[in-house]
Amino acid sequence: MAELIARPPCQGLLPLEIGTTTLSETDAGVLTSIMPFKGQEAALSEALIAAHGMAMPAANRTTGRAGIRAIWFGRGQVLLIGPSPHEALAWYAALTDQSDAWAVVRLEGAGAVDVLARLLPIDLRATQFKRGHTARTELMHMMASITRVGDQAFQIMVFRSMATTLVHDLKTAMEGVAARR
Amino acid sequence: MRIAGKGLIDRSKPVRFVFDGVGYDGFAGDTLASALLANDVRLVGRSFKYHRPRGVLTSGSEEPNALVTVGNGAAAEPNVRATVQEIYTGLEAKSQNRWPSLSMDLMAANDLAAPFLGAGFYYKTFMWPSQFWEKLYEPIIRRAAGLGALSGESNPDKYERAYAFCDLLVIGAGPAGVMAALVAARAGADVILVDEDSRMGGRLLAENCEIDGVPGVIWVDRVLSELSAMDNVRLMSRTTVTGAYDGGTFAALERVGHHRAARHAGLPLETFWRIVAKRSVLAAGALERPVAFRNNDRPGIMTAGAVRAYLNRWGVVPGQKVAVFGNNDDAHRTARDLLAAGVHVAGLIDSRHNAPDATGFPVYKGAMVSDTTGRRGLESITIRSVSGEDKLATDCLAISGGWNPTVHLTCHLNSRPVWCDDILAFVPSPSGVPGMGVAGACSGAFSTDRCLREGAAAAVAALEALGKSAPKTQIPDAEDAPYAIAPLWAVPGRGRAWLDFQNDVCVKDVKQAAVENFRSVEHMKRYTTQGMATDQGKNSNVAALAILADVTGRAIPDTGTTTFRPPFSPVAIAAMGAGAQGKGFAPERFTTSHAASVERKAPMIEAGLWYRPSYFPVPGETTWRQSCDREVDMVRHTVGVCDVSTLGKIDIQGPDAAEFLDFVYTNTFSTLKIGRARYGLMLREDGHVMDDGTTARLGAHHFLMTTTTAAAGQVMRHLDFVHQGLRPDLDVAMVSVTEQWAQFAIAGPKSRELLNGLFDADLTDAEWPFMACGPVQVMGVRGRLFRISFSGEHAYELAVPSRYGDSLFRTLLARADTLGGGAYGMEALNVMRIEKGFITHAEIHGRVTAFDIGMERMVSSKKDCIGKTMSERDGLSGADREQLIGLNPVGAVKQLTAGAHLFNADDDPVRVNDQGYVTSVAYSPTMGHMLALGFLKNGRARHGQKVRMVDHLRDLDALCEVVNPVFFDPDGERARG
Amino acid sequence: MRITCPFCGERDRREFYYQGAAVALERPVADAGEEAWDAYVHLRDNPAGVTKDLWYHESGCSSWIVVTRNTVTHEILDCTLACDTKSEVSI
Numbered sequence A: 001m002a003e004l005i006a007r008p009p010c011q012g013l014l015p016l017e018i019g020t021t022t023l024s025e026t027d028a029g030v031l032t033s034i035m036p037f038k039g040q041e042a043a044l045s046e047a048l049i050a051a052h053g054m055a056m057p058a059a060n061r062t063t064g065r066a067g068i069r070a071i072w073f074g075r076g077q078v079l080l081i082g083p084s085p086h087e088a089l090a091w092y093a094a095l096t097d098q099s100d101a102w103a104v105v106r107l108e109g110a111g112a113v114d115v116l117a118r119l120l121p122i123d124l125r126a127t128q129f130k131r132g133h134t135a136r137t138e139l140m141h142m143m144a145s146i147t148r149v150g151d152q153a154f155q156i157m158v159f160r161s162m163a164t165t166l167v168h169d170l171k172t173a174m175e176g177v178a179a180r181r
Numbered sequence B: 001m002r003i004a005g006k007g008l009i010d011r012s013k014p015v016r017f018v019f020d021g022v023g024y025d026g027f028a029g030d031t032l033a034s035a036l037l038a039n040d041v042r043l044v045g046r047s048f049k050y051h052r053p054r055g056v057l058t059s060g061s062e063e064p065n066a067l068v069t070v071g072n073g074a075a076a077e078p079n080v081r082a083t084v085q086e087i088y089t090g091l092e093a094k095s096q097n098r099w100p101s102l103s104m105d106l107m108a109a110n111d112l113a114a115p116f117l118g119a120g121f122y123y124k125t126f127m128w129p130s131q132f133w134e135k136l137y138e139p140i141i142r143r144a145a146g147l148g149a150l151s152g153e154s155n156p157d158k159y160e161r162a163y164a165f166c167d168l169l170v171i172g173a174g175p176a177g178v179m180a181a182l183v184a185a186r187a188g189a190d191v192i193l194v195d196e197d198s199r200m201g202g203r204l205l206a207e208n209c210e211i212d213g214v215p216g217v218i219w220v221d222r223v224l225s226e227l228s229a230m231d232n233v234r235l236m237s238r239t240t241v242t243g244a245y246d247g248g249t250f251a252a253l254e255r256v257g258h259h260r261a262a263r264h265a266g267l268p269l270e271t272f273w274r275i276v277a278k279r280s281v282l283a284a285g286a287l288e289r290p291v292a293f294r295n296n297d298r299p300g301i302m303t304a305g306a307v308r309a310y311l312n313r314w315g316v317v318p319g320q321k322v323a324v325f326g327n328n329d330d331a332h333r334t335a336r337d338l339l340a341a342g343v344h345v346a347g348l349i350d351s352r353h354n355a356p357d358a359t360g361f362p363v364y365k366g367a368m369v370s371d372t373t374g375r376r377g378l379e380s381i382t383i384r385s386v387s388g389e390d391k392l393a394t395d396c397l398a399i400s401g402g403w404n405p406t407v408h409l410t411c412h413l414n415s416r417p418v419w420c421d422d423i424l425a426f427v428p429s430p431s432g433v434p435g436m437g438v439a440g441a442c443s444g445a446f447s448t449d450r451c452l453r454e455g456a457a458a459a460v461a462a463l464e465a466l467g468k469s470a471p472k473t474q475i476p477d478a479e480d481a482p483y484a485i486a487p488l489w490a491v492p493g494r495g496r497a498w499l500d501f502q503n504d505v506c507v508k509d510v511k512q513a514a515v516e517n518f519r520s521v522e523h524m525k526r527y528t529t530q531g532m533a534t535d536q537g538k539n540s541n542v543a544a545l546a547i548l549a550d551v552t553g554r555a556i557p558d559t560g561t562t563t564f565r566p567p568f569s570p571v572a573i574a575a576m577g578a579g580a581q582g583k584g585f586a587p588e589r590f591t592t593s594h595a596a597s598v599e600r601k602a603p604m605i606e607a608g609l610w611y612r613p614s615y616f617p618v619p620g621e622t623t624w625r626q627s628c629d630r631e632v633d634m635v636r637h638t639v640g641v642c643d644v645s646t647l648g649k650i651d652i653q654g655p656d657a658a659e660f661l662d663f664v665y666t667n668t669f670s671t672l673k674i675g676r677a678r679y680g681l682m683l684r685e686d687g688h689v690m691d692d693g694t695t696a697r698l699g700a701h702h703f704l705m706t707t708t709t710a711a712a713g714q715v716m717r718h719l720d721f722v723h724q725g726l727r728p729d730l731d732v733a734m735v736s737v738t739e740q741w742a743q744f745a746i747a748g749p750k751s752r753e754l755l756n757g758l759f760d761a762d763l764t765d766a767e768w769p770f771m772a773c774g775p776v777q778v779m780g781v782r783g784r785l786f787r788i789s790f791s792g793e794h795a796y797e798l799a800v801p802s803r804y805g806d807s808l809f810r811t812l813l814a815r816a817d818t819l820g821g822g823a824y825g826m827e828a829l830n831v832m833r834i835e836k837g838f839i840t841h842a843e844i845h846g847r848v849t850a851f852d853i854g855m856e857r858m859v860s861s862k863k864d865c866i867g868k869t870m871s872e873r874d875g876l877s878g879a880d881r882e883q884l885i886g887l888n889p890v891g892a893v894k895q896l897t898a899g900a901h902l903f904n905a906d907d908d909p910v911r912v913n914d915q916g917y918v919t920s921v922a923y924s925p926t927m928g929h930m931l932a933l934g935f936l937k938n939g940r941a942r943h944g945q946k947v948r949m950v951d952h953l954r955d956l957d958a959l960c961e962v963v964n965p966v967f968f969d970p971d972g973e974r975a976r977g
Numbered sequence C: 001m002r003i004t005c006p007f008c009g010e011r012d013r014r015e016f017y018y019q020g021a022a023v024a025l026e027r028p029v030a031d032a033g034e035e036a037w038d039a040y041v042h043l044r045d046n047p048a049g050v051t052k053d054l055w056y057h058e059s060g061c062s063s064w065i066v067v068t069r070n071t072v073t074h075e076i077l078d079c080t081l082a083c084d085t086k087s088e089v090s091i
Ligand SMILES: [Zn+2]
Pocket: C005, C006, C007, C008, C009, C057, C060, C061, C062, C063
C-alpha cells in the first residue's frame, strides 16, 4: 500500500534571512497538551520528572532544555515538546496529541526583539522576558505562544492553518527592521 | 536670507529640492520652512476660506499656514507641515489650496466677498432648500475651501506598528525632559525619551543661552551622548506622543521615512507606537501665541520665538528690516538676538507702558501694531500709541502674545487645565494623567534654570514611585530670567484681525457668536469653526477664549476651555491601521487540502478566516451551477469527497466530562456508548439555540465535540465559561484539536467502496453502523473514522493528523475518480444539506429556539442544562412562533430567494401581514426545482398550505407550498443503509 | 486599558474578550422562579462608579477573569479568576 506523505506547516515558506535576523521552521517532534486532573498537579510533576527529567513549569515559564521541553501553555495546560509522553502521565492528566496543530518557527538574530515588538503587544525586554520565559499572547490577531530560547532567539507558535500569515507578518516586520539600519 | 556663521545646519552638505516646480538650495538640517525662508520665499500657501496669501507662522508642528503636499502620484502626501518636513535631495513639495497657482489664486475672490462669509454664513445661507445642498452647495464649497487633496489612488507606502515598554516615558527633549531622563537613567530606570523634532534639545537649539558655561546646544549634546550610551535608555526622535490612554499607555507616531531621499522598499513611512510606561514626565514645552490685529496674517508676520529659532538654529532671517511686537519680556529676546546677529531691527513695539529699555533699536512703549500693508508679503506696519499712528517700513514682524504651556496630553483623560494669572495661560491640572508628572515650560516654568530643576524633580518623584532611590543631582547653572506679561489678546479697531489662521476665524467672528448667544466656548467653537482645523487651535484657542470672556463679561477661567482630545497632532489613518493593509487585514486560514483544491481550479471562498473550495469545475462547465449540480448528483449516485476540517473540534476529557456535556447540551451524553457519536444541541442561557454538532465518545472519560465552523471560537469560549465560571467543581479538561486533524467527508453510495482498501480491514455495517466512531489505521497512520452524514447519504468522515491531510485528500480524490466520483465544494454541500433540511447558522441565527426548529424534545426533562429554564418561558414555544418549514415553488415564478418574506396567499405583502421569512435556498438537482428553508408562523401545522414568498428588494413574488423541511429521504434510510 | 491576568500578568486590552457583568457567575437553580432568572439573564446595573465585569483572556491563557473597575475614573481595582470567586458551588 502507498504511504501517506507528511508535509510540515511551513513547507515552501522558510527559511528566511533578512538583515540580521533569520527565520526557520522547527521540527519540534511530538507536541502533547498536558492538562492535569483536579488535585493531581504535584503527582503529575513527580511523574514528569521521573519520565522525562523535568518538573511541570510554573505559569509563564518553561522547564527542560532544547529538544525536550515543557512550556506553560495557558490556564491548566502545559505543552510537552519533543518526546512521546510517558503513559504514566495519563494517570494524572488529560493528554492530547497536538503534534500537527501548531506551526513552530524560530526567530534568531540581533534584531529579533525589534521584529517581535512590531507584532506582539507584550513586554519582551531582556530584563522582563528572560531565556526560559514563555507567554501566551496574540500575534497580529493570531493566538500565539512565544518562548525565549536564547539571548537573541525565540520560538514562536501559531495554529498550523495560519503558517502563511505568520511568515508574511514576520517577514514584513523583519524587512521593516532591516530597512532602518 | 541666510546669516553667515549662524545655525546648526551642516553647510558642508548642500541639499537641492523643489517647491512649486522651482529648484532651491538648502543644507542638511534644514526644514522645508527654514530652507524656503533662507531663499526668501515668503508666500507658501493660501488660507482655507478666503484664500488669503499666507507665509510661515511658526517653527514647529503647530504650524497653521505652511501646509504643503510632498511627493507625486499615489505616494503624494497632503497637508505636510513645512516646519516639520526635513529637506533631502530630490524632495518635491507643492503648495495647496490655490488655483491655478499660488501667486494668482482665482479663489482669492472669496476674500472680496468676506463681508458675507463671516461666522455662521454656511448655517444661515444653506439652510434650504435641502436638496440643493448635496448637488449644489457642497461641491462648490468643497472646491473652494479645503486643504491638500489625496491622490485618490491606493497608498503604496508601508506603515508599521510597534510596542514599547519602559519604567519612565519622558515626553519632550528640551532642558526639562533631558534633565528628567538623565536623572532617571543614572538611577537605573528604563527610560524612553521621545521628541517630535528631528534633533533633540527643544528650545536649547533655538535660543542663545548657556548652561554650565557652555552653549546650551553643546550641553544638551553631551547629555544626549551620555544617555545614548546607556543600555537602559532609548532615544526616539521624530516621534510625537499623540495620545495618553488608560493604564499608562501612550500612542506615539514616529516619522521613519519622511526625511529620507532613497527609501528601501521595506522601510515604513511611519511607525505608530504604543508605549506602556509605569510613570511618565511631560516636558512638552510651550507654544507661543500671536496677537490679533488688523491684517495680522500677511506673509512675513511670524511668532517671535519662531524668528529666534530660524535665526539661532537655522541661521535664517526672514526679512531685511525686522520689527518685533509683544506684550511680554520674551519678545525683547528676539530683538536682542537679531541685533547681536547684525540684523537691522526696525523697532520693538511693546504694549506695556513699563516695558524695559533697550539699546540698538527704538522701543515703542505702550504702543500696538494696528494694521499692516503688503499684498503678497509684509511691507509696512501701523503703530498706534497715545501720540497717534505711525507707519514703519518692515518686511518681517515678530509677534509674541505670550506662551501657552503644551498641556494637551494632560487633558486626554478628561482633566481640565487650570488658569494661571502669572503667565496668563493654562497650566496642567495636577490630577491630569495618573502617573504623569509635568516639568518645564509645559508646567509654566519658562526659564532654563527652572526647566532643569523641574525636570530633575519630576524624575526624582517618578523614581520614588518606582521604588528606586535617586542619587543626588547637581542642577547645572543656567539663566533664570523673569517673564513679565500684560494681557493683550486683540488690538482694538476695525477690520479683520485673525485668530485662527487655518480656519480663517477673526475676532469679529467670535464676537458675532457671542451676539448670537453662542456664549459657551464649545458653542462658539462650533459656530465659528475656531480651533477645528488640523492645528486644533494650538495657535488660537486661548486668545479666542479671552475675547469670548471679554465680550460676555466673564473672567477667562469662568468662560472655560475647550477639551483637548487625542491626537495631539494629525495621525494618518494608515498609521493607526498599520499592518492591516492587504494581507495584514486578518489572518488567513488554509486547510491542508488548499493546494490540491487550487490545482483543481476550485474558486476559494472565505468562511470566517478559512478559505474553502466553492466548487470543482471540470472541462466544459462554464457556470458554478453546472459544477454544483453535477457534484450533488455525483454524491447522490456515486461518491464525493469534501474537506470538513474547518469544523471546530474540541477534545474533552476527565472524570466529569460526561456530566459536563449533559450540562452544556440539551440532550444527554452520559448515556452515549463508547464508539458512538450523537447529534447535540446547545442553547444560550436565554433559551435560544447557540450551536449544534455531533459529539463522539472515544472513551469512558473522553469525548470529541464538533462545532460549526462559524461558532467554533464562540463555543470554546462558552465551554470555558461554563466550566470556570459555573461549574469549577467538575473535573474536566478541554482543548481545541481543530488544527490537529485534517478531516474529510466521504459521502455517497460508493463511500464504503472508496474507503475499503485504505484500512487494515474492510468496513461492515455490523462494525461500523450509522453514528459509529473509532480509531483506524489509514495507510499506516493512526486516524479516526466517524460514520456521520451531512449530505443524507451513506457517508463517513475520516480524520488523520494534519501533516498527512494533503496526501490523504489526494489519495481519496484519486480513488473517487476511479469510482466515477470526485471532490465537492461548499455549494454542493449546501444544496444537499438543504435537501435534507439540516440547519446551519442561516437558520440558527440567534433568535430561534429548539421549539422553532422542531427539536424541543431534545431538551431533556431529566436534567438541568444551560438555557433550559429560559427556553420554557411563555412565548418561546407555541403556535405564535415562526417554525422551520420547507417551501416548494408551485406558481409561475420558480425562483426563491433567501431573505424574502412570507405572506398568506390572499394578503397584501406589507409588514403587518408578515408571516415569516426564508433563510436558505438552493436549486435542487435531485428534486428538479428550487427549495427553500424558512420560518413561518405556526408553520408545522400548515404543511400543504400555500403562501406567498415576496422579495421586495429583488421584486419577486412566488407562490409556494409549505412542506416538511426534509425534502429528500425523510426517513433517513440512505444514511443508515 | 490594561488588565492584569492572574496568570499572565498585565496585558493590553486587545488580548481580552469582553463579556459583561459578573452577575453571569451567579446562576440561579433551575426552579428559582421567573424573577430570579429574569434578573440573572437580563437585568444589569449601569453604575457610574465601581462595577464588576467578566473578561476572557482569549488570546492569552483562556482564563475567565472578574475585573473590578471604576467606570468614571477607569481605574482597575482588582482582577480575580472567575473560578476562584466560586467558593461554594450550589449544585
Ligand atoms: Zn492570562
